[in-house]
Amino acid sequence: MMRPSVVVWGVAALLGSAPAARAQVDGQAVYDRWCAGCHGVDGTGNGPAARTMLPRPRDFTTALYQVRTTATGELPTDEDILHVIDVGMPGTAMPGWEDVLSRAERDALVEYLKSLSRFFQGDAPEALDFGSATRGTDEAVARGREVYETVECWRCHGQQGRGDGESAPTLEDDRGVPIVAADLTQSWTFNGGGTVEDIYRRLRTGLDGTPMPTFSDIVDAGVISDDDLWALAHYVRSLSPQRTPRVREVVAAELLTDRPVPQTIDDPAWQTADRFYVPLAGQIVVRPRWFNPRVDGLWVQALHDGQDVALLVSWTDPSESPAPQWADYARRVLEVMGPDDEGAATEPGAPDQLVVQFPQELSEGLERPYFLQGDPRRPAYTWTWQSGGGGVIEGVARGMGSAIPQAPEAQHLRAAAQHEDGQWKVLIRRGLATDDEEDLALPVGRAVPMAFQAWDGDNGERGNQGAVSTWYFLFLRQRTPRAVYVAPPVALALTLAFGVLLIRQTQRSAGAGGRSGPGESAQFEASTSTEDGGIR
Amino acid sequence: MSERPFGTRYALVAVALLVAAGCGGGEPGGEAGGGEAAPMESPVDPATAGHVSAAVTFSGTAPTTAPINMSSERVCAEKHATQPTEQSFVAGPNGGLANVFVYVREGLGDLQFPTPSAAVVLDQDGCVYDPHVLGAQVGQSLTIRNSDGILHNIKASPSENRPFNVSQPVNMDTNRSFSVPEVMIPVQCDVHSWMNAYIGVVEHPYYAVSDANGSVSLEGLPPGDYVVEAWHERYGTMSTNVTVATGQTAEISFEFTDEMAGSYVPIGAPIDLFHPDGHRGVDHP
Secondary structure, three states: OHHHHHHHHHHHHHHHOOOHHHHHHHHHHHHHOOEEEEEEHOOOOOEEEHHHHHHHHOOHHHOOOOOOOOOOOOOHHHHHHHHHHHOOEEEEEOOOOOOOOOHHHHHHHHHHHHOOOOOHOOOOOOOOOOOOOOOHHHHHHHHHHHHHHHHHHHHOOOOOOOOOOOOOOOOOOOOOOOOOOOOOOOOOOOOOOOOOHHHHHHHHHOOOOOOOOHHHHHOOOOOHHHHHHHHHHHHHOOOOOOOOOOOOOOEEEEEEOOOOOOOOOOHHHHOOOOOOOEOOOOOOOOOOOOOOOOOOOOEEEEEOOOOOEEEEEEEOOOOOOOHHHHHHHHHHHHHHHOOOOOOOOOOOOOOOOEEEEOOOOOOOOOOOOOOOOOOOOOEEEEEEEEEEOOEEEEEOOOOOOEEEEEEHHOOOEEEEEEEEEOOEEEEEEEEOOOOOOOOOOOOOOEEEEEEEEEEEHHHHEEEEEEOOOOOOOEOOOOOOOOOHHHHHHHHHHHHHHHHHHHHHHHHHHHHHHHHOOOHHHHHHHHHHHHHHHHHH | OOOOOOHHHHHHHHHHHHHHHOOOOOOOOOOOOOHHOOOOOOOHHHOOOOEEEEEEEEOOOOOOOOOOOOOHHHHHHOOOOOOOEEOOOOOOOOOOOOEEEEEEOOOOOOOOOOOOOOOEEEEEEEOOOOEEEEEEEEEEEEEEEEEOOOOOEEEEEOOOOOEEEEEEOEEEEEEEEOOOEEEEEEEEOOOOOOOOOEEEOOOOOOOEOOOOOOOEEOOOOOOEEEEEEEEOOOOEEEEEEEEEEEOEEEEEEEEEEHHOOOOOOOOOEEEOOOOOOOOOOEEEE
């Protein structure tokens, strides 16, 4: 981390351009234009947009910076501040500015941010020596799991790292507002970055201003070794997918030819079914809006057997709402995040909820209902599941929150739900066709628009105040025609045979000095074209 | 109060901090020798000194303190014979009020005091901070002890000093110190949300925390006029003037009342340096 910037500075110093450029840029002007909206003109983190953000924007007057290379309580280095400006803080509202502002502007900004706190008057802070990463072997990951137990990360982050530890509901940051324990299964949302090196650094430095402490002292005290801390970083990294999930527009449902769709969540068929990641964002269009969604993504799997389709949707949610130990958390979230919109939730106690939505009718073109549960002209056909044993209900909606459940005799869905280690898994099944004209018949071999919404009741969410996705597609794969498997080998074999014969023929005629008979050649052509015809 | 240039003080503090913190953010078990780094004699002649004895009382309806549910933490629950309650109000049998931080706020002029070489100890025992309210001198080592052997994190959230947040997953000691005066610095454990403590950091040795009888003594003060302040986490601050004479013990009293509930409680408020008028607390007459 340090070396490239040292080089950059060295080069800049040689060229003599950096100081001149810096002198020309007014850090305050840059700040006022790009930063004050959230962080406030006075730098206290109380800009006009701050109320829609949790965590709240950083208060620069306290000089408390989460992502540093310095010990807990120490000031960040200039490079630390620049780094966060450059790449932003994943998992929060803070974007990266590397592509928006020039280097000179960003440097001027660093100086201006420091000027907002009197703590920066002393000597420049020094970065810790982090050494270099150990190898992430299976042994290291296994050892990391042991360290996870020893240093009790699970207290806040939970046994499987989903932020569902017993202390999680009581956490608050330096401003006294609720803060979540990071979901360690989503490395792309880690505030300080998701690489093993990033994780190790956060363990060494802590995240000042949050409940996350430093673990440097226990290494110094010999409670665990530095290698152990690296092992812990490798283990934490291993809880997330190796790569940040790619968003794919089409959720493909494989066809099961030799068995019916799974009826249970732990059916082994799910282990091999493709997983599709669907990001979610707060519903901020229809009032009352919601700026603080807990569920920021779902994993969707789909299978069908020609008769029924089964969807398995999984997502991180620390609690089975409404859980008594989370009631106070929800209340505190509502206190700081409740928008002033009419009808906004004020009391905790709502269940968790998942809505899977389709158009009620498929159009020939690309036209789809409004993504927030349809509109009066184009209704959405919805599957609504709620925690607390309510099962899953079919309905028709003509706008966000307007779903009307279909009559009990017109309900065709089967559901199973499981909450374990901070994760919901909800299985929903339905026949591809139903006897109800109000239902969307799910065609095989055609992309059907599909969208999702999710609520965490213990995060203060209910009504229209939840997380939503845009439209995706569900594609039920067709039975693969046998010809697909038969034709290529046959064609290959024939081509090969033809080639061999041709070579032989040529060799023979060259050796004999004679010509091949036209009859033989015609015979090959005839047989090839016959097979071709058969394939078609 | 103090007109000394910042530089000297910060230099002393910086040296003390370096010794205390070692080079990698804290050397557990290492003595933080603020006194060693800056050997200094006390400027007070014991032969001429006097004392202050304060009686801190509470009158009115005592607030109810919520019991702490430690059922999820068997190790800690077993350390308590009876169910512990939150420590924001602890009164003695004779009207004495405990956990009141009493210190000399004004009157010491430019006197400089050596940093004690002995550390003050903040213990975590039975998922409770012991003591709940404590004092330390600027630069003095604070030893944070985990006697529970389960995870605690110790998060100090000062506003004049720099903060820290340290994890202690096993029985161990960790040392830290504070570089400028601040009354009071809140300390909390995020693992056990009921655990909190307050540390008062001053530049001199004239501070004490009241016991359950409400008694406090400040000993060995040079003769003169002082302003003594008493701080309570629920009832805010009270201050009084006192004159100390050689060989005498001046008696003062602080009577907190239930009417003071909801008062402004200075936490993390500066005493001097940046706010020369003293801290922003509202004094009760």
